[in-house]
Amino acid sequence: MSEPVLALDAVEKSYNRGKPGEVRVLRGASLAVAAGEVVALVAPSGAGKSTLLHIAGLLDTPDAGQVRIAGAEMGAASDRKRTAARRADIGFVYQFHHLLPEFTATENIVLPQLAAGAGRAKAEARALDLLDRMGIGARADHRPAALSGGEQQRVAVCRALANAPRLLLADEPTGNLDPATSDRVFDALMELVRGTGLAALIATHNLELAARMDRVLHLEAGRLV
Numbered sequence: 001m002s003e004p005v006l007a008l009d010a011v012e013k014s015y016n017r018g019k020p021g022e023v024r025v026l027r028g029a030s031l032a033v034a035a036g037e038v039v040a041l042v043a044p045s046g047a048g049k050s051t052l053l054h055i056a057g058l059l060d061t062p063d064a065g066q067v068r069i070a071g072a073e074m075g076a077a078s079d080r081k082r083t084a085a086r087r088a089d090i091g092f093v094y095q096f097h098h099l100l101p102e103f104t105a106t107e108n109i110v111l112p113q114l115a116a117g118a119g120r121a122k123a124e125a126r127a128l129d130l131l132d133r134m135g136i137g138a139r140a141d142h143r144p145a146a147l148s149g150g151e152q153q154r155v156a157v158c159r160a161l162a163n164a165p166r167l168l169l170a171d172e173p174t175g176n177l178d179p180a181t182s183d184r185v186f187d188a189l190m191e192l193v194r195g196t197g198l199a200a201l202i203a204t205h206n207l208e209l210a211a212r213m214d215r216v217l218h219l220e221a222g223r224l225v
């Protein structure tokens with residue numbers, strides 16, 4: 001069998017480690033997400049969902065255990081290697097879009113591609129294609145302030161997929177939207193993800209959305225069940 005795109009193995013993480021007030025968040029967390037698989041991460045508030053996503057996304061390091069991206073151990077790799085793997089392989093969507101306010105929707109999707117070395121014409125074509133596939137091609141020239149909340153999140157999804165990552169990590173990607181908009185953005189996200197065959201780990205409090213993914217993982221007492 002081929003390597004999962006993301007594998008966490010017995011990951012431990014505490015804040016204020018070894019000090020009074022130590023918070024043990026992850027206590028042997030293990031999971032694997034294969035290419036083409038969309039996995040829901042459900043956790044009560046404060047259970048360590050963001051901590052887990054930051055470690056999976058190579059934004060933070062575990063105290064112990066392994067983090068493998070496409071088979072390569074990254075948990076203890078150098079900062080340079082982790083940054084390179086993050087740029088090449090991982091796309092993020094956050095609860096709030098974090099789009100750059102002074103740039104249009106297209107430009108927000110073009111910029112990460114330019115940073116990764118793509119040429120402008122190709123980057124613009126890809127941005128427009130992604131926006132079309134998310135159903136907001138007509139908003140390509142709008143700045144974030146001139147987009148609805150749902151449209152902003154659609155642009156954020158396009159930006160996360162701009163460099164064709166192998167892994168999509170999302171932290172409550174529809175958490176700040178009303179239920180109907182949340183459903184529509186989620187449908188569009190699923191369709192786009194299904195078309196690319198990437199691996200996705202999507203944290204949500206919404207059990208109905210979770211049930212529509214391939215598998216649901218619950219984070220409880222620092223482990224996945």
Ligand SMILES: Nc1ncnc2c1ncn2[C@@H]1O[C@H](COP(=O)(O)OP(=O)(O)OP(=O)(O)O)[C@@H](O)[C@H]1O
Nearest residue numbers: 015016023025043044045046047048049050051052
């Ligand atoms: N920098 C930090 N220093 C100390 N404790 C922290 C730090 N960051 C997070 N924590 C604690 O670790 C636990 C897990 O935090 P985390 O942000 O991962 O939770 P979460 O599951 O994402 O929560 P929510 O769903 O409310 O966003 C919480 O109890 C939090 O208070």
